[in-house]
Amino acid sequence: MSVTAPQGFRAAGIAAGVGSQGRRDVALVVNDGPSRAAGAIFGAHPDPAPPSLWSRQVVSGGRVRAVVLNAGCANAGTGPLGFQDAHAQAEHAADLLADSAAEIVLCAAGPIGTRPPLDALKEGITRAVAEADRGGALPAADAIRTNDTVAKIAFRRGGGITVGGMAKGPDASLGSVLCVLTTDADLDREQCQGMVEEIAVKAFSPLTGTNDTVLLMASGAVPGPPEEETVRGLLEQVCTELAAQIEADPPTTEDRKVSA
Numbered sequence: 211m212s213v214t215a216p217q218g219f220r221a222a223g224i225a226a227g228v229g230s231q232g233r234r235d236v237a238l239v240v241n242d243g244p245s246r247a248a249g250a251i252f253g254a255h256p257d258p259a260p261p262s263l264w265s266r267q268v269v270s271g272g273r274v275r276a277v278v279l280n281a282g283c284a285n286a287g288t289g290p291l292g293f294q295d296a297h298a299q300a301e302h303a304a305d306l307l308a309d310s311a312a313e314i315v316l317c318a319a320g321p322i323g324t325r326p327p328l329d330a331l332k333e334g335i336t337r338a339v340a341e342a343d344r345g346g347a348l349p350a351a352d353a354i355r356t357n358d359t360v361a362k363i364a365f366r367r368g369g370g371i372t373v374g375g376m377a378k379g380p381d382a383s384l385g386s387v388l389c390v391l392t393t394d395a396d397l398d399r400e401q402c403q404g405m406v407e408e409i410a411v412k413a414f415s416p417l418t419g420t421n422d423t424v425l426l427m428a429s430g431a432v433p434g435p436p437e438e439e440t441v442r443g444l445l446e447q448v449c450t451e452l453a454a455q456i457e458a459d460p461p462t463t464e465d466r467k468v469s470a
Contacts, residue, residue: 211344211374213239213363213375215374216365216374216393217394217429217431217432218430219240219394219427220342221239221346222237222338222346222349223238223354224236224337226331228281228327228334229280229282229320234349235280236279236331237351237353237354238346239350239390239427240275240307240339241275241276243431244429244430244431245397245430246273246429247273247397247398247399247402247427247430248274248425249403249406249407250315251407251411251417251424252265252266252417252422253418253419253420253423254417255418255419255422258420259285259292259318259322260292260293260296261316261318261421262423264315265423268300272403273313275304276315277314278299278303278316278335279317279318279390280326280353280354281318281320281353281355281378282320283325284319285324286323286421295326296316298328298332299328299332303339306336307339315425317388317421317423318421319388351363351376354376355378356378356380358378358379360455362376364447364455365448366447369437371393371395371437372393372394373391373447375391376389377389377390377452377453379455379460380460386419387414387419387424388421389424390427391445391448391449392426393426393428393441395430396428396432396434402427402428405426406425408442412449413450426445
């Protein structure tokens with residue numbers, strides 16, 4: 211179940227024609243709450259891709275309703291027009307969810323230097339919102355693969371709390387990681403940010419790419435203050451397992467040249 215193992219989350223992964231025809235290439239993970247606390251870390255590249263720039267603004271607010279991810283086009287090195295595309299993408303997802311674009315995180319991976327096919331991407335988001343449910347975690351993980359040969363998923367439960375995650379690599383040492391982590395613990399934004407900075411940085415470092423994003427969302431679906439050490443332990447297990455899966459699935463030399 212990965213990202214939908216915790217209560218309060220649904221997901222989808224569909225083929226929209228953003229990348230290779232016939233392959234899933236658009237994923238969505240929605241947090242239905244009651245909380246929307248979130249934290250994230252991003253790559254240290256001096257020229258972040260527009261989806262990363264957009265998402266940094268969103269995460270600074272500490273609340274995330276949903277994350278839209280795509281393979282097949284990193285939208286990196288595309289300048290102001292690429293940022294306009296990212297903004298349009300977030301607005302479209304927000305309209306479908308009857309929510310604010312300021313709470314929509316974007317992640318993208320694939321070839322760099324080209325803008326995304328926006329019509330195909332929007333159509334993919336429309337279908338993903340319509341199809342998102344608790345059974346959509348594996349299709350979502352499949353949809354974010356670029357050079358990965360297999361989807362990377364993990365989840366752990368303990369103390370009444372669940373943490374789940376999905377990631378794409380293909381190699382953490384190259385700084386080409388997208389990772390979505392979810393929990394039903396009732397964390398606040400400071401706890402989310404602190405945990406992802408402490409635990410995810412250790413698991414996935416170094417993050418140096420244009421599009422690198424590791425996002426943690428907390429639904430708060432398990433009421434009451436959580437045992438923070440329990441959540442930390444579960445999160446560390448999930449991150450360690452995802453990082454190991456990434457390391458076991460390295461890219462070819464040619465893959466490293468063309469993808470972010």
